[in-house]
Amino acid sequence: MRLFTKLLLILSVTFSLNASDKSSILILHSYSQEYEWTKKQHDSFVKTLKDSNQEFEFFTEYLDTKRLKFTKTYQESFLEYLKMKYSELSPDLIYVTDDNALTFIFSNYKKIFKTNTKIPVFFSGINNFDMQKELPKDTFVGIYELKEIKPNIELIKQFSPQTREIYLIGDDSNTYNSIKKEFESHLSEFTNLNFHYLSDEYITNVKDKLPTKPRSFVILTTIGNFKDAKDNTLLPKESIDVIRQNRNLIILSMEDAYMHRGVVGGYMTSGASQGGGAANLVLEYLQKRSLENISSIEKGSNEYFFNAKELIDSRIILSEYIARDSTLVDHNGDSIDSKKSMFLNIFTVVFIVLFFGVVALFAIERKKYKRQAKKMSRLENLKSKLYAKDQFINNLLSFDDMAYWRLDTIKDELYVSKELLSFLGIDNNIYKDDPNVLTYFIHSNDKKLFGENMSEVKKSKKSITFSHRFVTSNKAVLNVTHKIYTEYINHTASLILGIVKIEK
Template identity: 25%
Template sequence: MERILCWLLLPLLLWGGEVGAGQFKVLIVHSYSPELPWVQQCNRGISSALPEGFALRFEYLDTKRIPESEYPRKAEEAMQVYRAYAPDLVMLGDDNALRLLGPRMAADGLPIVFFGINGNPRSYFKSIPPNVSGRLEILPLFSWVRYIRRIMPKAKQCLILMDRSETSDALISHFFGENIHASVDGVTVDYRIVSTFAEWKQAVNESVGYQFITIPLFHTLKDKNGTVVPVEDVARWVSTQSRIPVFAYQDYMVGNNGVVGAYVIAGEAHAFSAAELARKILLGEASDKGGLSADHVGTFYFNRKQLERFGLTLPPGMEKDALFTE
């Protein structure tokens, strides 16, 4: 009986991530791969917000790992899925999916809901069509620096270290503009963008004069063979080699073998909010159709071992609100 059931389920498993069947078909296209923790969190949020009555199909552009020269091919493959699946609504996750697919899909008049956007969505369209809406992510670069200053009140200089990617470019444009420095609550903030894991290590080792480092993005770092370095390896190396505290913006980077802490816009809650908007649009209940909104409130994650390593003590209010991970 179990063998028969497996054969019956096989066509569903092969159908590109589509689950269930219902009145409305929703196509979700992620910029990245299904292995990325952020993507997994977002998928949980979407699936929770769109349970019965919605058929979901998930597609992945994998733009963190493939060269930029392959983006057009992946975008065309996604367009072929879009035409064949004929969804009632499309959700586009993160900047590359919105940039590569948003204008083409929106031209058909279909409702488009985006999420995980760090850049200005207006830069991806001549003007945002009325059938396009969504939730901005925008990593809280400077908010986290302000919170860290409460942990390290004597800190005067901070380095923001990022991989070379379009998301990094969007963050730099949003927070720094044309400047190479910024001042945040008395902390001079510099940024540095690198392409390889070797350059990343060099930047951390050369961080003399800085009191702490934040690492918003590190997902496209390449090793000497051109292979993307797993985020676990990045976290492990930083944990053992950095001479100053390192903080991230993702909960999965915090731990005994990771960074000191993170201020996180949770992927699951963020995508749940975007999927709720999608649900309301499909049911004719959306009051903010065509609108944009951003998530600003995050959650603190810390690791006690890493705090002790650097002799850091959390302010009482922050410790009360924080989640601690091993």
């Protein structure tokens, strides 16, 4: 009998030890399990913990506040539901995602669990930075979600230096208004740009206000609360499908959960980084058994994401420093190349695949140019044209290692000679006319100089000679001397001509 009692005691102690090694975590999400932003955070949080050498038990609940209004009545009903369901459970840890869940737990922390033990709360995806002042640091710690719009504006300036109109799309939620307020504090840094705020609860009202000019840039801020005409809350993918019906748009995003078909990419918050970061804070806490010296993280979870096909379709080339720090994904959100230094090589492959289409487009553009030249039959135009070209040829013959380009400012069409394409390392057979191609290859420190001289030659009607640097597709630096002219037709600088000499 004594032996049996001892065995029971040993089994009991062993069971207790094993049970104590497993940490129970109550997870409360603001949104539904189908919402991709929530899913990314949840999966990354759980996976990071499961990959550790510790045991966990998870209990997951969803407030679903994208589809249900976060009213006081709803919160009281949900509180009663939690108290009833978890009356016999006191979790070791709590993890919440996004603002509504954090607000709910913070307001009802002492009402849910009947315990004198302090339960630490970990969070991610929090936009309300004012919560830092209210949350007790010995109980709450996590990852804040900072949507940084400034890097996306810089991206657009790089993609299309001539762009002046940028559109910000949002669902008119509190999160959208917070983003707008934060961005407006930086407006003085973008004096040459015009910003249009398109926000509404209903997606059709936003759709009707979208720009109709080709290659218009729009930025998705937060779109999870959009509704259709029947008052149904749409998934982000459904909202994006509505927006991209407008074929004039180049769509950037500030959140990786919006990386669906039609979205080029951008500098965005990462659900995986948010959830994984919160899990790492949990592991740090379990190692120390205290939140002392563990601080919330405000920055560092944003990343560059781009969709390979959308980049090509939008005729966008990334600079080297952006490409190096970016993740390239396909339409399913799967990474194409984990070696970010190989990013640009992918574009070379894609361009080769599109060889025949590019050659056909090139031929069409050349044909358009010839057709336009035939229409310029007026004597004044002819004299002006012949004079400009005589001047162009005379200067051209004065150089060795030369190349040239010609910009039609009326049609915004750029012709680049085979020699210049060769100098820049561009395959003439697959080159597609792009009025901005020169700016892609001008050294970053010389872009301002080049732009100023282009403006001056239009204004003064005189040729300008200056020196600067090109950076080839192979990253070689070329020192060049550049001469720029204008051909004025009917008092308009309709053609700008450039002669380039490569300095040895």
